[in-house]
Amino acid sequence: MSNFDKVTIGSLIATFIVIFSFLLFYALLFKDVQDKSKDVILFVLGAVSTNLTQVVSYYFGSSKGSEDKQNIINSHIKKRASDFIQPQLELSSSTQN
Numbered sequence: 001m002s003n004f005d006k007v008t009i010g011s012l013i014a015t016f017i018v019i020f021s022f023l024l025f026y027a028l029l030f031k032d033v034q035d036k037s038k039d040v041i042l043f044v045l046g047a048v049s050t051n052l053t054q055v056v057s058y059y060f061g062s063s064k065g066s067e068d069k070q071n072i073i074n075s076h077i078k079k080r081a082s083d084f085i086q087p088q089l090e091l092s093s094s095t096q097n
Contacts, residue, residue, distance in 0.1 A: 014055045014058075014059065017048060017051045017052055017055050018052060018055060020048055021045070021048045021049060021051075021052045024041060024044065024045045024048060025045070027041060028041060028042070028045065
C-alpha cells in the first residue's frame, strides 16, 4: 500500500467521523427522537465524539506539529548528506585522473 493510499484512507475515515458526528448532533437537537432511541444515540455520540477529538488533535494538534518537525529534520539530513557526499565524489573523481 503506497503512502498516498494511507493518507487518502485516513482522510476519508476522518471525514466520515466528522460528518457522522455532526449528523448525530443534528438529530439530537432538531429531530424528534424516541426516548428509547435517544439513549442509543447518546451512547454512539459519545463514542464518535471521542474519535472526533482525536481527528481534530491529529490534524491540528501535536501530531501535525510532530509531522512538520520530522519533515524539517529529514530535509536538513538530506541537505547535510548531499553536502558531505558531493565533495567526496569530487575528490574521488580528481584522484582517478
